[in-house]
Amino acid sequence: MKKATYHIEKDFKISEVDRRLYSSFIEHLGRAVYTGIYEKDHETADEQGFRRDVIELVKELNIALVRYPGGNFVSGYNWTDGIGPVENRPRRLDLAWRSIETNEIGIDEFVDWAKKANTQVMLAVNLGTGTPQEAGYLVEYCNHPSGTYWSDMRIKNGHKEPHGIKVWCLGNEMDGPWQICHLEAHEYGRKALETAKIMKWVDPTIELVACGSSSSNMPTFPEWDRIVLEHLYDHVDYISLHRYYQNYGDDVDFLASFVDMDMFIKTICATADYVKALKRSKKTMMLSFDEWNIWYQTNVKLKEWEIAPEILEDRYSLLDALAFSGLACILLNNADRVKIACLAQLVNVIAPILTQKGGGVIRQTIYYPFRDVSTYGRGIALKPVIKAPIIETKSYGEVPTICSAVTYDEESGFITVFALNIDSEPVEVNFDVRSFGKVELKEHIVLNGDDLDAINTFEDPYRVCPRKERVKEGMYDTFSIVLPKLSWNVIRMKVKC
Ligand code: AHR
Numbered sequence: 001m002k003k004a005t006y007h008i009e010k011d012f013k014i015s016e017v018d019r020r021l022y023s024s025f026i027e028h029l030g031r032a033v034y035t036g037i038y039e040k041d042h043e044t045a046d047e048q049g050f051r052r053d054v055i056e057l058v059k060e061l062n063i064a065l066v067r068y069p070g071g072n073f074v075s076g077y078n079w080t081d082g083i084g085p086v087e088n089r090p091r092r093l094d095l096a097w098r099s100i101e102t103n104e105i106g107i108d109e110f111v112d113w114a115k116k117a118n119t120q121v122m123l124a125v126n127l128g129t130g131t132p133q134e135a136g137y138l139v140e141y142c143n144h145p146s147g148t149y150w151s152d153m154r155i156k157n158g159h160k161e162p163h164g165i166k167v168w169c170l171g172n173e174m175d176g177p178w179q180i181c182h183l184e185a186h187e188y189g190r191k192a193l194e195t196a197k198i199m200k201w202v203d204p205t206i207e208l209v210a211c212g213s214s215s216s217n218m219p220t221f222p223e224w225d226r227i228v229l230e231h232l233y234d235h236v237d238y239i240s241l242h243r244y245y246q247n248y249g250d251d252v253d254f255l256a257s258f259v260d261m262d263m264f265i266k267t268i269c270a271t272a273d274y275v276k277a278l279k280r281s282k283k284t285m286m287l288s289f290d291e292w293n294i295w296y297q298t299n300v301k302l303k304e305w306e307i308a309p310e311i312l313e314d315r316y317s318l319l320d321a322l323a324f325s326g327l328a329c330i331l332l333n334n335a336d337r338v339k340i341a342c343l344a345q346l347v348n349v350i351a352p353i354l355t356q357k358g359g360g361v362i363r364q365t366i367y368y369p370f371r372d373v374s375t376y377g378r379g380i381a382l383k384p385v386i387k388a389p390i391i392e393t394k395s396y397g398e399v400p401t402i403c404s405a406v407t408y409d410e411e412s413g414f415i416t417v418f419a420l421n422i423d424s425e426p427v428e429v430n431f432d433v434r435s436f437g438k439v440e441l442k443e444h445i446v447l448n449g450d451d452l453d454a455i456n457t458f459e460d461p462y463r464v465c466p467r468k469e470r471v472k473e474g475m476y477d478t479f480s481i482v483l484p485k486l487s488w489n490v491i492r493m494k495v496k497c
Contacts, residue, residue: 001425001426001427001428001482002389002401002423002425002426002427002428003389003427003428003429003430004386004387004388004389004401004402004427004428004429004430004483005386005387005429005430005432006384006385006386006404006417006429006430006431006432007385007386007432008382008384008385008406008415008417008431008432008433008435008436009382009383009385009435010382010408010435010436011435012382012383012385013380013381013382013383014332014333014334014335014336014380014381014382014383015335015336015380015381016335016379016380016381017332017335017377017378017379017380017381017407018335018339018340019064019378020064020065020167020339020340020341021064021331021332021335021338021339021340021341021377022061022062022063022064022341022343022370022373022374022377023063023064023065023066023067023122023290023340023341023342023343024061024063024065024066024067024119024342024343024344024345024346025066025067025068025071025290025291025342025343025344025345025346026066026067026068026069026110026345026346026347027068027069027070027071027072027073027074027345027349028069028070028071028073028077028094028101028105029070029071029072029073029096029097029099029311029312029345029349030097030099030308030309030310030311030312030313030348030349031308031309031310031313031347031348031349031355031357032345032346032347032348032349032351033105033308034102034104034105034307034308035308035348035355035357036051036054036347036348036349036351036355037050037051037054037055037058037113037347038050038051038104038105038109038113039051039355039357039358041358042358046116048109048112048113049104050112050113050116051355051361053355053360053361054347054353054355054361055113055116055117057353057361057363057367058117058119058346058347058353059117059118060371061352061367061370061371061374062118062371062374062375063117063118063119063346063374064119064120065119065120065121065122065167065340065342066114066117066119066120066121066122066342066346067122067123067124067169067290067291067342067344068107068110068121068122068123068124069082069107069110069123069124070096070124070172071096071124071172072096072097072172072173072178072179072180073094073096073097073101074124074125074126074128074171074172075096075126075127075128075129075130075171075172075174075179075180075181076094076095076096076126076128076129076180077094077126077130078092078126078129078130078134079106079107079126079134079138079141081101081103081106082103082105082106082107082108082109083106083107083108083141083153083154083157084153084157086103086104089102089103089104089106090103091103093305095180096180097302097309097311098302098303098304098305099303099305099306099307099308099309099311100305100306100307102307107121107123107138107141107142107163108154108157108158108159108163111142111159111163111165120165120166121163121165122165122166122167122168122169122209122290122340122342123138123142123165123167123168123169124168124169124171124172125138125168125169125170125171125195125199126171127170127171127172127174127181127183127188127191127192127195127211128171128174128179128180128181128182129180129181132191132194132195132197132198133198135170135195135198135199136195136198136199136201136202137150138150139165139168139199139202139203139206140202141153141154142154142162142163142164142165143162143163143164143165143202143203143206144162144202144203145162165206166205166206166207167206167207167208167209167288167340168199168206168207168208168209169208169209169211169240169288169290170192170195170196170208170209170210170211170232170236171188171192171211172211173211173214173242174188174192174211175188175211175213175214175218175220175221175224176214176218185220185223185224185227185228186227186231188211188228189227189228189230189231189232190231192210192211192228192231192232192236193231193232193235196208196232196235196236197235200235207237207238208235208236208237208238209236209237209238209239209240209288209290209340210228210229210232210236210238210239210240211228211240212224212225212228212239212240212241212242212268212287213225213241213242213268214242215242215243215244216243216260216263216264216267221267222267222268222271225239225268225271225272226271226274226275229271229272229275229285230275230278230279233275233276233279233281233283233285234279234281234283236285237286238285238286238287238288238339238340239268239272239285239287239288240287240288240289240290240291241264241265241268241287241288241289241290241292242289242290242291242292242344243260243261243264243289243291243292244291244292244293244294244295244297244344244350245257245260245261245293245294245295245323245327246294246295246296246297246298247294247296247319247320247323250393250394250395251319251452252391252393252394252422253393253394253395253396254319254323255319255322255323255326255420255422255486256326256391256393256395256396256399256422257323257326257327258323258326258327258329258330258403258420259393259395259396259399260395260396261292261326261327261330261331262330262333262334265287265289265330265334265337265338266334268287269287269334269337272284272285272287273285284337286337286338286339286340287334287337287338287339287340288338288339288340288341288342289331289338289340289341289342290340290341290342290344291342291344292327292331292341292342292343292344293324293343293344293345293350293366294314294316294320294323294324294350294366295312295314295344295350296314299314300312311349312349312350313348313349313350313351313354314350315354315364315455315457316352316364316365316366316455317365317452317453317454317455317464318365318447318448318449318451318452318453318454318455318464319452319453319486320365320366321365321366321368321369321447321464321488322420322422322447322452322486322487322488324366324369324370325369325372325418325420325447325488326403326420326422328369328370328373328377328405328418329373329403329404329405329418329419329420330403330405331373332373332377332381332405332407332418333381333383333384333405335381336381343370351364352364352366352367352370353367356458359458360458360461362456362457362458362461363456363461363465364455364456365447365454365455365456365464368447368464368465368466368488369447369488372418372445372466372488372490373405373418376407376414376416376418376490376492377405377407377416377418378407378409379407379408379409379410379411379412379414380407380408380409380410381405381406381407382406382407382408384404384405384406384417386400386402386404388400388401388402388427389401389402389423389427391422391423399422401421401422401423401427402419402420402421402422402423402427402429402483403419403420403422404417404418404419404420405417405418406418408436408495412494413494413495413497414442414492414493414494414495415433415436415439415492415493415494415495416490416491416492416493417431417489417490417491417492417493418488418489418490419483419488419489419491420487420488420489421483421484421485421486421487421489422486423485423486424485424486425485426482426483426484426485427482427483428480428481428482428483429480429481429482429483430478430479430480431478431479431480431481432477432478433476433477433478433493434477434478436477436495437477437495437496438475438476438477438496439475439476439477439493439494439495439496440474440475440476440493440494440496441471441472441473441474441476441479441491441492441493442471442492442493442494443468443471443490443491443492444468444469444470444471444481444489444490444491444492445466445467445468445469445489445490445491445492446466446467446468446469446484446487446488446489447464447465447466447467447487447488447489448484448485448486448487448488449464452486466488466490475496
């Protein structure tokens with residue numbers, strides 16, 4: 001059997017894991033909102049029309065923030081369309097996704113939904129058709145206590161307490177020619193700077209995310225990021241990264257997507273650190289990886305001017321879940337710089353949760369690795385020191401067959417190892433945890449299967465789901481565990497007190 005060694009060293013700390021690494025995203029797109037989180041005639045709908053069955057599955061994911069309302073949608077969105085009496089709200093053409101937006105749900109309802117789902121809102125402002133002043137008014141509407149036009153309007157609309165939205169995105173993917181009112185880097189830098197000033201004058205406690213490159217494939221990457229940061233360095237708290245992966249036919253390359261994500265993060269850190277040096281700044285720029293997932297972008301087919309069209313509803317296979325799990329490990333391994341990461345998206349649209357209009361709800365395959373990291377990836381991220389077999393890939397050359405992350409939660413005393421094995425053979429891993437003394441093996445959760453194309457369906461919702469492997473009883477400072485071929489593993493152990 002193939003072998004690997006794995007040292008877990010207590011003092012090899014990367015960083016405390018920011019809870020917001022487990023965030024997600026809901027856009028007014030397809031059926032994410034309408035017939036996703038909201039369906040007023042559904043049998044599980046609450047008094048506001050939110051689907052309780054969906055809320056339950058969202059809660060299980062322990063999501064810190066949900067980015068809203070876009071995405072490409074936000075660059076044409078007038079937020080005032082979504083406030084006040086629903087019957088007065090306009091129906092609009094959404095030019096980003098060529099749909100009809102009814103505006104039944106707006107910021108006030110979404111904040112209510114987020115509370116019910118035990119999460120918080122990360123709000124994006126429109127820097128496409130929108131102005132700096134409109135962004136400032138939105139901050140006033142959401143966060144100012146009372147006594148001004150917009151804060152009193154919020155109160156009149158039924159929300160006496162401010163929404164208290166802490167994290168704000170300065171637009172979305174403004175580097176992309178597909179974006180409504182796309183800008184060149186220096187144009188965006190100027191507009192975002194003036195917007196940032198106004199927003200922070202309204203509420204100095206908010207944190208701002210500047211638009212970074214919408215993909216490492218963009219021809220403007222990483223110059224876009226450098227120019228934008230040269231304008232905004234002192235005024236923002238994060239630069240964003242977006243990246244989606246898909247299988248172009250070579251499974252091994254696809255499974256090794258984590259290599260690309262790691263390079264992307266490292267390049268943005270280097271770019272931000274260059275600007276830091278240029279500005280003689282003491283501040284280190286943090287990263288918001290506010291869109292990441294597997295997405296079959298080449299399959300996208302839009303429908304013309306429908307309300308809540310069934311679009312971008314990717315069905316995820318076991319193979320997709322495995323590739324996805326490697327990406328989750330990379331976020332943890334960069335926890336010193338990546339403070340926010342949003343799984344894009346959450347319901348129906350490229351999502352871990354899938355609903356049927358008037359019907360049920362299921363967990364897609366990618367639901368499980370996300371739930372694993374968001375539940376157990378707490379405390380301190382430690383640097384995994386692994387010697388694993390090597391595999392040759394077309395896109396990335398030689399790649400280790402094990403992609404892993406490890407966290408130590410001092411409070412509970414649990415060490416959790418997350419490990420993706422992309423080898424087509426099992427690998428026996430010899431763990432060395434001597435820096436912790438002895439540990440008790442608690443559980444080994446495995447996601448794998450014979451059919452890499454298997455998906456979960458409404459007829460067979462648990463076709464792909466994790467199972468528990470037996471673990472050896474007793475206390476150990478070194479021990480071996482076999483990672484099955486092509487598998488995602490969560491190994492949990494408790495440090496002896
Ligand atoms: O998540 C789907 C889309 O992907 C978002 O609207 C956009 O920001 C990105 O291109």
